[in-house]
Amino acid sequence: MPANAGGIPSREETEELMTEFTRVARVADVAPGTSLKVTVNGQEILLCNSKDKITAIINQCSHADEKLECGRVRNGWISCPAHGARFNLESGQAMNHPATLPIRTFPIRVVDEWIEVEA
Numbered sequence: 226m227p228a229n230a231g232g233i234p235s236r237e238e239t240e241e242l243m244t245e246f247t248r249v250a251r252v253a254d255v256a257p258g259t260s261l262k263v264t265v266n267g268q269e270i271l272l273c274n275s276k277d278k279i280t281a282i283i284n285q286c287s288h289a290d291e292k293l294e295c296g297r298v299r300n301g302w303i304s305c306p307a308h309g310a311r312f313n314l315e316s317g318q319a320m321n322h323p324a325t326l327p328i329r330t331f332p333i334r335v336v337d338e339w340i341e342v343e344a
Contacts, residue, residue: 246334246341255279255340260303262294265344270331272340273298273314280314281331281342287312288324 249263255274262284263270269284275298282303284293291307302311302320310324317327332343 246343248339248341250340252279252335252338252340258298260294260298263342265342268344270342270344273303275299275314276301279333279335279340281333282312282314282317283329285328286310286324287319287326287328
């Protein structure tokens, strides 16, 4: 590991070590307007492709603990198949009732056409 003259890692090096991304799928595996369920460190995560952007969210509605994996992905949101609540794919914010609480989102990156999730 590179370090400064005193052998102590820089702040940037420390943050890089703390960040752990896991390769989960190819970009081509998540067609526009769809989602793909993956599991990272025991968590079910949905990769969603909407508005030419891939995002990662928890596979669980904040309203009734329903799975979101069969929900519609449109215009930057996903809908819960059970009650129709919608969530913003970037922020996780609930967009309508019956959901009022946000869902968890995860940082992602694309490396050599592979999607990697930090979870």
